[in-house]
Amino acid sequence: MNMVQLERMKNDKGFIAALDQSGGSTPKALGLYGIAKETYTDESEMIQLMHEMRSRIMESPAFTKERILAAILFEKTMDLKVAGKYSADYLWENKGILSILKVDKGLLDLQDGVQLMKPIPKLDELLVRAKDRHIFGTKMRSVIKEANEVGIKAIVDQQFEIGAVISAAGFIPILEPEVDIHTPNKEVAEAILKKELIEHLKNLDPTYQVMLKVTIPDIDNFYEELMNYPNVVRVVALSGGYPREEANEKLKKNHNLIASFSRALTEGLNVNQSDEAFNHMLDQSIQSIYEASI
Known part of the structure; x- marks a missing residue:
């Protein structure tokens, strides 16, 4: 564990940029960026186009350590280069930004009101x-769609079980039990989730440190209690499909909850923009998310 990086994640101001769109969400992300499906012929070409978009974001003068703590990367991004360096090396050496790896392989079908993670082979x-x-560090996502105690317990159990393996390997795992923003009785689902998270945190080995990534709650400061556990490095929030302005407004109402936004971060960026227009749009997005996070 790099202690300089750990202290930065624990104590510095800023937010996490989620640049980890995977195979399933990449076509939509590229489409929003102005690259239609008809313009690429196979998966490798699609991945290359996505990496070019991510590289353009990472290399932008707007993408700086003063406002961004870390970037979440897709597995293939980890093995690709930015400005001649592997992505994580570029981010840390050139920008002072930490790298977090998405490790989950997607979701199982809905059962007990939730979607558990698929097995993660190798x-x-x-x-x-x-x-x-x-x-x-790493990140892995599950999804809650109903206020179902059995399903939510299964999600939290799975997240902490796999997180223990990741922690033992020397990484800080981000556990992401997302509550779908369209969940009926979302407040009830969030109450069940918090209860299960606290049960695990109370009994956690002190050497096992985690980050938690949650949906912005309906009740302001609802997850503040989780931030007081010594095992919790940081609690961060996903945008969950809210437009950037709405996500920012909701985030501002939650003290010490910082952003880990994906769609809200890249909203308005387009492949056909000049570098000046692209960097200006990205700078505005980053500043608004940063202000909401602090």
Whole structure:
């Protein structure tokens, strides 16, 4: 564990940029960026176009450590280069920004009102590669769609179980039990989730440190209690499909909850923009999310 990076994540101001769109969400992300499906012929070409978009964001003068703590990367991004360096090395050496690796392989079908993570084959091998690529932490996502106690308990159990493996390998895992913003009785689902998270945190080995990534709650400061546990490095929030302005307004009402936005970060960026227009739009987005996070 890089203690300089850990202290930065614990104490510095800023937010996390989520640049980890995977195979399923990449076509939509590219479409919003102005690249239609008809313009690429296969997955490798699609991934290359996505990496060019991510590289343009990472290399932008707006993308700085003063406002951004870390970037979440897709697995293939970890193995690709930005300005001649592997992505994580570029981010840390050139920008002072930490790298976090998305490790989940997607979601299972809905059961008990939730979508658990699919099995993660060869996780140990992936973590060895991540260490070689100088990755700081990991992220894995599950989704809650109903206020179902059995399902939510299963999600939290799975997140902490896999997180323990990741922690033992020397990384800070981000556990992401997302509550879908369209969940009926969302407040009830969030109450069940917080209860399960606290049960795990109360009994956690003190050497096992985690970050938690949650949907912005309906009740302001609802997750503030989680921030007081010594095992919790940081609690961050996903935008969940809210437009950037709405996500920012909701985030501002939650003290010490910082952003880990994806769609809200890249909203308004377009492949056909000049560098000046692109950097200006990105700078405005980053500033608004930063202000909401502090």
